[in-house]
Amino acid sequence: MRVGFEKVYIVYRRTEKELPARLEEIRHAKEEGVEFIFLHAPSEIYEEEGHVAGMKFEIMELGEPDQSGRQRPVGTGKFVDLDVDTVIVALGTGPNPIIQKSALTDGIELNTDKKGYLIVNEDTRETSIPAIYAGGDVAPVGESNAINAMGAGKKAAKAINEYLAK
Ligand SMILES: Cc1cc2nc3c(=O)[nH]c(=O)nc-3n(C[C@H](O)[C@H](O)[C@H](O)COP(=O)(O)OP(=O)(O)OC[C@H]3O[C@@H](n4cnc5c(N)ncnc54)[C@H](O)[C@@H]3O)c2cc1C
Numbered sequence: 001m002r003v004g005f006e007k008v009y010i011v012y013r014r015t016e017k018e019l020p021a022r023l024e025e026i027r028h029a030k031e032e033g034v035e036f037i038f039l040h041a042p043s044e045i046y047e048e049e050g051h052v053a054g055m056k057f058e059i060m061e062l063g064e065p066d067q068s069g070r071q072r073p074v075g076t077g078k079f080v081d082l083d084v085d086t087v088i089v090a091l092g093t094g095p096n097p098i099i100q101k102s103a104l105t106d107g108i109e110l111n112t113d114k115k116g117y118l119i120v121n122e123d124t125r126e127t128s129i130p131a132i133y134a135g136g137d138v139a140p141v142g143e144s145n146a147i148n149a150m151g152a153g154k155k156a157a158k159a160i161n162e163y164l165a166k
């Protein structure tokens with residue numbers, strides 16, 4: 001809304017009750033004019049000459065609770081289109097797989113866990129590649145937040161300094 005789009009939607013496959021965001025974030029978004037559409041799951045992004053030309057959604061209803069305790073969204077088999085020209089996908093986060101892929105291509109062994117996060121020495125933040133350090137969300141320790149990312153950066157900086165001094 002702030003950069004001048006006429007309409008901005010947040011489309012979510014469950015209801016407002018299950019929305020994984022802080023209450024004030026939802027309230028602020030609404031105050032700024034963002035329109036929430038609940039019980040809709042993305043099904044297709046239409047394309048015209050390489051550009052987004054709309055989106056198709058399946059209308060959902062809530063079923064039995066899943067492992068997280070939240071009611072699972074179930075498709076109704078009914079679909080609707082939404083006239084949009086820009087799509088921002090917000091379906092969780094993960095490390096950029098290019099890091100592991102390029103290491104593999106170059107024949108470099110890079111230790112990652114099964115989700116692709118880098119495994120590092122917790123004290124020095126050094127990866128399995130000597131003299132390459134990592135911190136922040138790509139090599140998380142505990143919760144992924146700005147403070148932990150900065151803390152990891154500080155640890156890595158100290159270790160890098162010691163490495164270079166040798
Ligand atoms: C919606 C949301 C809300 C959040 N709210 C908070 C909050 O309130 N407080 C808080 O502390 N934390 C919050 N976080 C978490 C916080 O944003 C992250 O923990 C923090 O940004 C991690 O910093 P980082 O430097 O590790 O990674 P990032 O900030 O993700 O930086 C990684 C950078 O690397 C770039 N990159 C990726 N691949 C490549 C490549 N191949 N080549 C070059 N560049 C590349 C990316 O574009 C990105 O700019 C939030 C996160 C999200 C998604």
